[in-house]
Amino acid sequence: MMEKLDYEMRVKRLVESGLCPAKDASKYVEVLQNLTNKMDGDTLKIQSKIFKALSDKSRLKILALLRIRDMCVCEIMVALNMTQPVASHHLGILENIGIVKYRREGKWIFYSVSKPDFINFLDKILSLV
Amino acid sequence: MMEKLDYEMRVKRLVESGLCPAKDASKYVEVLQNLTNKMDGDTLKIQSKIFKALSDKSRLKILALLRIRDMCVCEIMVALNMTQPVASHHLGILENIGIVKYRREGKWIFYSVSKPDFINFLDKILSLV
DNA sequence: TATATTAATATATTTAAATCTATTATGTGG
DNA sequence: CCACATAATAGATTTAAATATATTAATATA
Numbered sequence: 079m080m081e082k083l084d085y086e087m088r089v090k091r092l093v094e095s096g097l098c099p100a101k102d103a104s105k106y107v108e109v110l111q112n113l114t115n116k117m118d119g120d121t122l123k124i125q126s127k128i129f130k131a132l133s134d135k136s137r138l139k140i141l142a143l144l145r146i147r148d149m150c151v152c153e154i155m156v157a158l159n160m161t162q163p164v165a166s167h168h169l170g171i172l173e174n175i176g177i178v179k180y181r182r183e184g185k186w187i188f189y190s191v192s193k194p195d196f197i198n199f200l201d202k203i204l205s206l207v
Numbered sequence: 208m209m210e211k212l213d214y215e216m217r218v219k220r221l222v223e224s225g226l227c228p229a230k231d232a233s234k235y236v237e238v239l240q241n242l243t244n245k246m247d248g249d250t251l252k253i254q255s256k257i258f259k260a261l262s263d264k265s266r267l268k269i270l271a272l273l274r275i276r277d278m279c280v281c282e283i284m285v286a287l288n289m290t291q292p293v294a295s296h297h298l299g300i301l302e303n304i305g306i307v308k309y310r311r312e313g314k315w316i317f318y319s320v321s322k323p324d325f326i327n328f329l330d331k332i333l334s335l336v
Numbered sequence: 337t338a339t340a341t342t343a344a345t346a347t348a349t350t351t352a353a354a355t356c357t358a359t360t361a362t363g364t365g366g
Numbered sequence: 367c368c369a370c371a372t373a374a375t376a377g378a379t380t381t382a383a384a385t386a387t388a389t390t391a392a393t394a395t396a
Contacts, residue, residue, distance in 0.1 A: 133259035
């Protein structure tokens with residue numbers, strides 16, 4: 079685990095050594111400090127978790143499917159040619175980050191997009207790259 | 208690789224079997240077809256690649272750093288307490304998806320954010336989850 | 337030209353995630 | 367209660383990514 083003082087000390091040492099072209103040591107360390115505080119908690123962990131969930135082709139396909147309409151697991155696995163445990167596994171990961179939800183109807187479990195805004199934003203983001 | 212006909216056949220078979228609660232077979236298959244066309248190319252591969260690049264804590268830290276200002280590799284590695292090859296490795300992945308760029312200045316190589324819009328959008332997206 | 341500095345690359349190892357196989361849990365209808 | 371259908375979970379295997387170590391490439395300077 080990284081300490082706030084680590085940042086300050088290491089960066090100051092680097093900047094003051096003259097080896098590195100960086101000049102604005104004091105201002106730089108200050109900003110780094112704020113940044114470290116922000117990143118110290120769970121924020122970074124949660125963010126990487128969200129992107130990791132979206133980094134799998136099967137899960138992106140599932141999301142594309144669920145944008146059509148709610149679907150039970152048996153539909154998803156057939157449409158995407160995957161086994162049932164694999165489908166459940168991926169759905170579990172998407173549910174875990176909160177962008178899909180499920181409801182039981184008899185012996186079927188239906189999955190649906192729980193954050194349409196989020197999914198729509200993804201399109202915009204991806205169009206920028 | 209999945210064929211368009213696979214989708215149609217498998218989904219139709221499922222829907223017509225009556226085992227699955229899905230009703231709108233014809234419309235559903237049509238939409239699936241479009242979706243398959245869209246997802247068949249490199250689109251899906253590129254999208255998952257982008258999210259994979261963003262799914263690593265070290266790389267998110269690097270991006271946060273580069274939002275402060277351009278930095279050479281030696282600064283980044285010291286600020287984030289990583290070895291030089293690790294820093295270069297992560298920078299290479301971020302450069303590969305096109306959200307950071309680099310320029311050489313003497314013996315230093317400076318990295319910077321090449322798509323500020325993209326990075327700013329990430330904040331918005333993450334605030335929705 | 338020889339040497340030191342900065343950074344990329346190549347390879348091996350470690351670590352994490354995806355997939356596969358089997359099992360368990362939950363619900364339905366005879 | 368039993369047989370069957372749907373879906374989650376558990377454990378083992380495979381596959382991919384991260385890290386560590388060593389080397390190479392490019393530049394600067396004495």
